[in-house]
Amino acid sequence: MDTLFLNKKFERIGARLKIVDRPRQRRGTTAGLLTLDIGEDRRGEFFEIMPQRGADPEVDVLDVQPADRHLLLLVREDGAKNKYLCGHDERHWFVAGIPESAPVGTVRQAMEALQPVEVRSAVARKRVSGKSRNRRRNAAFIRQGEWFFLPEAHMAVEESLVLTNEPLSRGNGGKPHWAEFCYRTGGETVHVCGRHPNGVTESQYRKILSGNSHAKNWRWRTMRRNPGVYVRGRVRHPDHATITLQGWHRVVMNTENESRAMRNVAFLD
Template sequence: MSMHQIERQFTRIGARANVHPPIARRWGTTPEVSIDIGNDAEGEFFDIAIQPPQLAETQVIDVQPSLRHLLLMSQQDDGKHKFLCGHDERHWFVAAVPERAAVSSVKTAFDALKPVAVRALENRLGVKPRKRNRRRNEAFIRQGEWFFVPVPNDSFINERLVLRNEPIARGGGKPHMCEEVVRQGGELVYVSNRYPTGVTEIQRRQMISRRPELRHLHWVAQRRNPSVFVRGRVRHPDHKTILLDGWHQVLMNTENESIAMRHVAFID
């Protein structure tokens, strides 16, 4: 597709798109495709940088004007990468779709971005197809990339661990502020400014034995990959506040499973 043809497809969902060659980086490799949400005097727009040789391998494969969503595909050396572009509540967004999923439409992209546990619960509860892509149905309540799944029997949740007005966030995105949060289970790790992803107790001891000065770092004990449960209000500047009546398990969408996520600059 040409740059103009791609931009024209975005107008069908009520969006503006600026498709252009990427700016060469002084250091590192310039990506073949990069997608972000830009902002100018006219508002938000899709900022899409595509290497000129890659244009012929980039196309919009499905457009759903009534949903204000489309599916963009880029064929690259390491396979086909697909991006769901659309409007969610107040803003435009782009999400990379996991390559393992057989996705050919906006609808199947929605499904592929749901956690496996959410799709299984929808099937078990018999959620009607017309309700499955809503922000709320019998199986979940969604806010941005987070799915909140009701916990029918919450007796195992240790309310002594409740944290109030606690953020949950993905990477460098704006946090979703939760009225009450419990994190339990997972792996105990120690985090510091120098080791933000955490190290285990054994790793920390080994490091300090080799480099005693590390004992003076400000280490904080945290849990890696815990189960997270939320109750009450969840706020985010880009989304309508939701109210969770009772404990809900927090599950993130599957975008982080996609190779194509490296092409997405946008973070909610």
């Protein structure tokens, strides 16, 4: 790994890079040849690459866009080419794995690959073009972090089923986004707590309670897995500016969870 080369590339987007040989206390290692993370010290945030002990992974930078403060990182691992979008979004640096099904070689292509099919369809319908396609707000969507909000102009909901102050979580232990008003339809009912952030089914939940007398005190919350989710009003997150949605918007998440490369990312938004 060419440390000098990588440092120069990250400097071009205004970022610092540290290559370390052991994890910081708050993080462990990941499954691949290296771990990618965002760290913080007295000087602020920095990108962190931690190779596995004894490993010398091949790391390259395919594209750098200083004006956007983004770069596209390539890690060759066991014959695979794992790609990561590294950049700055509103207030903080981030790392996102790019789905392997997307043939990307530039920052712009990587950003578009992170848009799910619902978003790309909306962009096409609204004829959003050029750099506007990747802005946080355009005619097709509003984005906050990994979540896209697509306006549903004629959406009608049963008001008695509208939830307030509802979390939007991708279930990886990251900080949730909070929606002022939320309506969920379809999906599977699951029970969620700190020990089971991805949720357990009703039968699994009952088995856990019957097998552990303390489990009932784990602050369980009933949610729906993979439902249709619609929100309106304020959506807030500590790492992002609060947005206000006028009318109902469909919620869809970006595609980074479809990426095998994400197994190397310890960063949680």
